[in-house]
Amino acid sequence: MSLLRALIVTNMWPSPEAPALGCFVRDQVEALRALPDENLEIEVFSFPPGRYAGAMRELRRLPGQPFDIVHAHFGLSAWPALAARGHARLVTLHGTDVRHPRSRRITQAALPFQDLVAVASEELRDALPRGAGKVEVLPCGVAPRFRRLDRGEARARLGLDAGGRYLLFPADPARAGKRHDRAQEIAARTGAVLLSAGAIGPEEMPWWINAANAVIVPSDHEGFGLAVLEALACDVPVIAAPTGVHAEALAGIEGTRCAPFDTEAWVAAAAGHLDAPDPRIAGHERAQRWSAAAMARRVADAWRTLL
Secondary structure, three states, X not given: OOOEEEEEEEOXXXXXXOOOOOHHHHHHHHHHHHOOOOOEEEEEEEOOOOOHHHHHHHHHOOOOOOEEEEEEEOXXXXXXXXXXXXXXXXXEEOOHHHHOHHHHHHHHHHHHHOXXXXXXXXXXXHXXXXXOOOEEEOOOOEOOOOOOOOHHHHHHHHOOOOOOOEEEEOOOOOOHHHOHHHHHHHHHHHOOEEEXXXXXXXXXXXXXXXXXXXXXXXXXXXXXXXXHHHHHHOOOOEXXXXXXXXXXXXXXXXXXXXXXXOHHHHHHHHHHHHHOOOOOOOOHHHHHHHEHHHHHHHHHHHHHHHO
């Protein structure tokens, strides 16, 4: 297969200050590089959020141009990515770039310059602004580090009580749309300790998931819903609102709940897992439908189709 040279441009990439920022983009890049027989050469240009003008100047001078593919992650990154020369270009939209009023306007203006617009879920496709052109669902996937680990070992590693009652809110509490307030209400009503994932690095996240009795995701909106899939991959019970990929991912799996937030119903669901000594579900196989390797293969196929 012929060599394909791709440039990834993103304002979401892990750093020592923000280890969780864009870890799913990094995971997709690693999965793309690991694809057998694809003959991909991938360069990443990451920049801090807000540094768009500086990123554009640097991209104009970036060596190795033109690339076969220029692939931006997040709508606002599509603008500096236009400064890089490529035979085809696309942008992956992740949620806030479509739903936040200001970001939506800026993102919409960049879409006519893209050969392909990728979205993380069908729900996000339905929310796209006009002018998107050709659209495909190309989410980032579940990294192989998310797997079932011994709960006792996980709690000992993290300094948690071996017999504690723990719920995990797998997001930064400062992000209002993730609804930390709802998670706090469920924890208070069930007498559980609420663990939050805002400052947890990506390599440690599987340990925190496995340490919890259950993961709760009461978000107003999710572009995709990767946290739910990561919990499934760890065989940890999940209670989630029906947004993003949640309904499809959780359908028919005993020990999970996907329904609009209702305090009494969510309290009852959480209590069952908190009362169990080692609550588990059979979720890993379902999560592999959205594995990082499988999703990377879809991205590579989309790249070659564009060329």
